[in-house]
Amino acid sequence: MTVIAHISDLHVSNNAFDDEVYLEVVNQVNALEPDMVIVTGDITDHGYYSEFHKATEYLSMINYPLFAVPGNHDARNVGYETFEELIGERSWVLTKDDNLTVVGLDSSGPDVDKGHIGRPQQLWMENELDKSLNNSNFSIVAMHHHVIPVPKTGRERNVLSDAGDILQSLINHDVNMVICGHKHVPHLWRMENTLFINAGSVSSIKLRGNDKNSYNTYHISDNHIDVILNHINGEKIFLGKFNRDQL
Numbered sequence: 001m002t003v004i005a006h007i008s009d010l011h012v013s014n015n016a017f018d019d020e021v022y023l024e025v026v027n028q029v030n031a032l033e034p035d036m037v038i039v040t041g042d043i044t045d046h047g048y049y050s051e052f053h054k055a056t057e058y059l060s061m062i063n064y065p066l067f068a069v070p071g072n073h074d075a076r077n078v079g080y081e082t083f084e085e086l087i088g089e090r091s092w093v094l095t096k097d098d099n100l101t102v103v104g105l106d107s108s109g110p111d112v113d114k115g116h117i118g119r120p121q122q123l124w125m126e127n128e129l130d131k132s133l134n135n136s137n138f139s140i141v142a143m144h145h146h147v148i149p150v151p152k153t154g155r156e157r158n159v160l161s162d163a164g165d166i167l168q169s170l171i172n173h174d175v176n177m178v179i180c181g182h183k184h185v186p187h188l189w190r191m192e193n194t195l196f197i198n199a200g201s202v203s204s205i206k207l208r209g210n211d212k213n214s215y216n217t218y219h220i221s222d223n224h225i226d227v228i229l230n231h232i233n234g235e236k237i238f239l240g241k242f243n244r245d246q247l
């Protein structure tokens with residue numbers, strides 16, 4: 001069994017970040033004792049060095065291995081360089097127990113909101129996913145921007161500009177889960193053999209309508225994947241149990 005906590009869109013800043021909510025998330029995630037925590041971007045609100053510095057303190061409160069990709073807000077004000085200095089590589093791949101592969105992609109660009117993966121990164125991802133397929137690994141791709149539009153998020157402006165190419169590549173490689181953030185609205189799409197799962201915003205005040213801060217948890221066993229949406233108030237919403245053989 002592998003347990004993953006997926007948090008996104010912290011927006012650490014003076015104006016958009018709720019530290020009380022975040023500290024409650026830290027308690028909940030540490031109590032879960034996950035194998036890993038994946039952060040899908042917008043760690044900061046403006047990409048400022050001071051925000052990243054503060055963010056490293058907040059992220060270090062989580063006592064489990066943590067892997068992050070940048071979001072569009074992190075790529076503002078030369079934040080892409082600060083991300084590398086204070087957080088880590090912007091694209092990465094990890095394997096666990098020789099049966100799980102996670103590929104982290106950088107879908108951000110300097111001072112633009114829209115997402116883009118680009119051909120070089122796409123080819124690198126395909127190479128990593130080929131290896132994952134050869135090993136029959138469970139595969140996860142993490143990136144900030146969504147590949148498929150998310151309902152109840154207003155006018156679509158920020159889906160990946162190369163969404164069609166990336167979607168085809170993900171589907172062709174039978175990726176099990178694609179996890180994203182950005183829209184601050186949790187959602188799950190299933191297409192072919194792949195789950196496309198969006199996380200809400202874990203700790204920013206930028207919420208739509210009556211939405212609440214939330215994060216996702218994934219419980220991956222030999223047979224099943226359980227997907228759970230966790231509201232910060234303790235409410236848990238079961239988004240689905242999926243049979244791995246049918247994914």
Ligand SMILES: [Fe+2]
Binds near residue numbers: 182183184
């Ligand atoms: Fe965001």
Ligand SMILES: [Fe+2]
Binds near residue numbers: 042073183
């Ligand atoms: Fe974003």
